[in-house]
Amino acid sequence: MAEFLLEIFSEEIPARMQKRAMEDLAKMVSDALAKNGIVVENPKSWVAPRRIGLCIENLPNQTPEVREEKKGPKLGSPQPAIDGFIRASGISSIDEARIENDPKKGDFYVVDIVKPGSKTTEILANALPQIIQSFPWPKSMRWGVGNLRWVRPIHSIIALFDGALVDFEIEGVKSGNKTEGHRFHGNGVFEVSNYADYQNKVANANVMIDREDRKAEIMRQIGDICAANNLELIEDIGLLEEVCGLVDKPVVILGQMDESFLDLPPEVIRLTLRINQKYFVLNSKTTGKLAPNFIVVSNVAAIDGGKAIAHGNARVLAARLNDARYFWDLDRKTTLESRVEKLDKIVFHQKIGSLGDKVKRIVELAGELAPIVGADVELAKRAALLAKADLVTEMVGEFPELQGVMGRYYANNDGETQDVANAIMEHYKPVGPSDYVPTNPVSIAAALADKFDTLVSFFAIGEKPTGSGDPYALRRAALGIIRIILDNNLRLPLGIRVNGELQSFFLDRLKVYLRDEGYAHDVIDAVFANQDDDLVRIVNRIKALFEFLKTSDGENLLAGFKRATNILKAEEKKGDLGQILVVNPQHLKENAEKALFSALQQNDAILTEKLQKEDFACAMKTLAQCRAPIYDFLDNVLVNDNDQNIRLNRLALLQNLRQQMRQVADFEQIRG
């Protein structure tokens, strides 16, 4: 058993691509070995800014030889068939073949073919160039005079099997046993002999190859600094994932900023630190608010203990925050209202028109929706009018992520009402599945108006999401509307705003949403069969049905219903029933059928009332009243009576039952 060590050493790999690359490498090498019959268990792979690598242990030196029995033609077959078999099985004469007997086929030729095993190192030497050449980087490049593509120029490759070189060359890059350490704290090029040696020497050259180790080390150092300075880290997993890809060996440094910057909106400070500078943000434990500090994760253990680095970063940050302050001061000199006309010059979509056009539409729409969602019409229209105005402010130009957030600040500054200011921010909500849903009626009106307009406009020009692509995030917009309606219990039938294809699109999104919420798809389908367009009613019905089916009443009713409809369906298939049958009480003979008929009749009025009130739980309980009569009927009454009148009457009774239950849901869709 032997070990395979691979490292591809290059110039700095973009941080966002590193994790995936490490996983792809492990998969591609494992697959290549598996294709040659070598099972790989637990490949270890790693990535650091300048390298990706992997180690696979317990590999055989050689794959076993493969014996294969090749069956040939019958004895006495025509010569061309025999010649063909000789060629195909690689023997020189038919005398080399064995003869076997099969009771059906008779005597026929067989050749035992032995395929020798391959050396694992050769399998690797053949596979690696192809893996490197076809590596799925999101973006790759050529360099120098070569044609090889990689994410950035490759400098060297280590490929050692059982300590010996796996010999290959791609576009002038030869495999070898050399690598380098940290760019600034390494000791030049060194040789390695195996994985243990590699780990040792790379660590000595100040590279932590495991990204989980780097992350843990960053968090450990941040923890120490926070503890020593009465600070609290505002956790940021995304940033941690990124910065661990920017350093070979993290050195965490605490930086200081001028306290006067804390006058800026905290969102602005946080974004400046995070997006522009990749700094972690801290809260003061004393005030519970943003601290005038930041955390930078450096790649260098500086000889002055990081003073120059902290100072340099603080200066850059100050320049950035001064820019932000300049935007903040400048933006507040102009009201949002006076910016609205500028939106006419911004294209929303070439075929749909300008952002100004969109605003005019959503103002009108928000006004129409306001009474339905309980919002003041004028406030809703005002919020819609100003909703997009911050897009032409300097700050949002610099930080597009702050759209809405800045709008709220500027609206407050302009003296708009709190409802309007909040609605400007919240009209984008919910942004994703984990984001919150607005509850203030003015926000709801603006959010619904914006999203409905987007969906209607894009569907009108034929820009619909496809299986793979949804460039305008229309699914997200539809889901946003669905969540707003459901969370706020809004009675807003879709038909008021959307119909046809777009309504189906909404209903499909609702189905996906409900499945994600844990409702079985057959239960969902049973309710969707009613073709309702009121989302709240649909969901209430599904919830009630879901609960009902969990009870023994529900289970039994369903089973009885299934038996009844099976009989009905079998008879309907015969095709002699015509359309809908009517029960004629005159023809009811048996007690069981009389009882079922009267149960159905009694239910009818109650059911109508409960459905009217949308009390679906009660409606279902009402249906359950039929449970005993159904079983009694099924067990004691023969539907297919010889008397055709009686037979049709009994079938009509079952149709009545089905009809009645369908008012609640299509129970036929439910798996029993």
Add this chain to the structure above:
Amino acid sequence: MEKQSNENISQTACLRAIAAGRKPSFQDIILTLSDYWARQGCVILQPYDTEVGAGTLHPATTLRALGERPWKAAYVQPSRRPKDGRYGENPNRLGHYYQYQVILKPNPINLQELYLNSLYEIGIDPKLHDIRFVEDDWENPTVGAWGLGWEVWCDGMEVSQFTYFQQVGGFDCKPVSGELTYGLERLTMYVQGVENVYDIDFNGQGVTYGDVFHENEVEQSTFNFEYSNVEILERWFKDAETQCNILLDAKLPLPAFDWALKASHLFNLMDARGVVSPTERQSFIARVRDLAKGSAAAWIDKLEEQKQEALK
């Protein structure tokens, strides 16, 4: 890379300044970079004599990146971005600034090392500062060019752009050129520790960047935003376009490219007036791109002709 004795290094302008107990001046940095890249075999060129929005647009980079012939050059290029003018009031933004541009074709495999050495010679000590290569892909749609590379960060400050050219004018770069762009003002502000661009020590003998350029920023901003005449600009744009097309028909890629650059600058001036609607904007950019791409294509044809000629 060539070995240099310490004595040689101590002769660079920056290290002389440091030895004399002062921070390197703006021109010390320019002189040091030129000296350094000259030692790496670069042709040291002078700025191109027409307005460009970025140092890349100097034909020594844009056109020379095409074709097979090896090429090494370095130069300072004033860049004009009318829209970025701030009447000399913003400490970080300028409508006219300098870039130091290096192109090495094909890129040597140790280009990162060569680049880092240039920083050391300016006086940035890698044992004291955190130098990082952060992903940043470069694209210039108006000349149909793109490449992959990084922003180079020094203590969180972007001091250079490092790019491996993949395409120019829509044509594959074969071989690939390595391009380095140093933002000279930013780099100097960093090295000198000043917070305002106008406070930069220009020559080490009392002249500041503000002394040299402040009035220019004020007046050029006034021109860009208040006095440039859009009708005239539009007319000139059309004329530049016509002239470029005449030159393309005549198979004269070098002057054609000059007129493509002029059209590009005229568009930038119009854009600064804020009168170009988004749709028009797209159409102007497309027109400039056609001119630039046409020049690149004509240049490639020319190189091919010359190659055939040489084979005869």
